[in-house]
Amino acid sequence: MEDASRQAHWENVYTTKRETEVSWFQQSPAPSLELIVQAGAVSNSAIIDIGGGASRLVDHLIEQGFEDVSVLDLSGAALKAAKARLAARAERVHWIVADATTFEPAKSYDIWHDRAAFHFLTDEKDRTAYIERLTRGLKAGGHAIIATFALDGPEKCSGLPVARYDAASLALTLGPGFHLDHTQRHEHATPWGSHQVFQFTVFRREG
Numbered sequence: 001m002e003d004a005s006r007q008a009h010w011e012n013v014y015t016t017k018r019e020t021e022v023s024w025f026q027q028s029p030a031p032s033l034e035l036i037v038q039a040g041a042v043s044n045s046a047i048i049d050i051g052g053g054a055s056r057l058v059d060h061l062i063e064q065g066f067e068d069v070s071v072l073d074l075s076g077a078a079l080k081a082a083k084a085r086l087a088a089r090a091e092r093v094h095w096i097v098a099d100a101t102t103f104e105p106a107k108s109y110d111i112w113h114d115r116a117a118f119h120f121l122t123d124e125k126d127r128t129a130y131i132e133r134l135t136r137g138l139k140a141g142g143h144a145i146i147a148t149f150a151l152d153g154p155e156k157c158s159g160l161p162v163a164r165y166d167a168a169s170l171a172l173t174l175g176p177g178f179h180l181d182h183t184q185r186h187e188h189a190t191p192w193g194s195h196q197v198f199q200f201t202v203f204r205r206e207g
């Protein structure tokens with residue numbers, strides 16, 4: 001998918017739907033929070049949520065005392081919605097409007113979290129570009145927590161085709177620079193009560 005149409009798609013989503021009207025809405029991003037803590041994050045760990053959209057993960061991270069949180073998304077409207085919800089607390093967050101496949105990380109992070117963004121990359125060149133950014137943007141010994149639809153999850157998300165993974169296929173896609181630490185399935189209940197199986201997988205960047 002071309003960068004411009006990808007961005008137009010997501011701007012349209014976040015300007016026409018409320019936070020609770022999208023299938024991926026979670027009141028509490030519990031699996032992500034647990035895995036971030038399990039990965040050893042401490043208050044001054046640099047954490048980035050890639051394709052964070054209007055997710056409430058950032059609210060919970062701030063509440064739990066994490067001091068160096070960044071949220072990156074293609075959609076400015078998504079980040080605007082998250083900032084409006086956080087009000088004054090938004091100033092504690094680094095907001096980055098960028099495409100994860102062209103993003104130039106200004107620093108390296110301890111934790112790279114991605115729930116349901118990587119799986120939209122169905123072209124190999126986009127995946128290669130993302131993994132190149134991930135490799136540069138994650139410290140050696142840092143953790144990447146990547147949640148995609150599982151092999152038996154939906155074939156589309158937000159009307160777009162996705163690539164589905166289990167831990168082995170995701171490890172193969174990321175390549176030998178990433179050590180598979182942990183994987184778990186998670187059944188997400190959409191706001192309208194249907195279920196979607198996600199695969200959350202944690203990798204450590206080899207140093």
Ligand SMILES: C[S@@+](CC[C@H](N)C(=O)[O-])C[C@H]1O[C@@H](n2cnc3c(N)ncnc32)[C@H](O)[C@@H]1O
Nearest residue numbers: 010024051052053055073074099100115116117
């Ligand atoms: C299904 S939503 C998930 C949002 C959030 N991670 C969550 O769990 O609630 C996918 C998000 O990824 C963003 N996105 C899609 N492709 C992207 C890309 N190439 N670079 C950055 N963000 C992207 C979209 O704008 C959208 O906010």
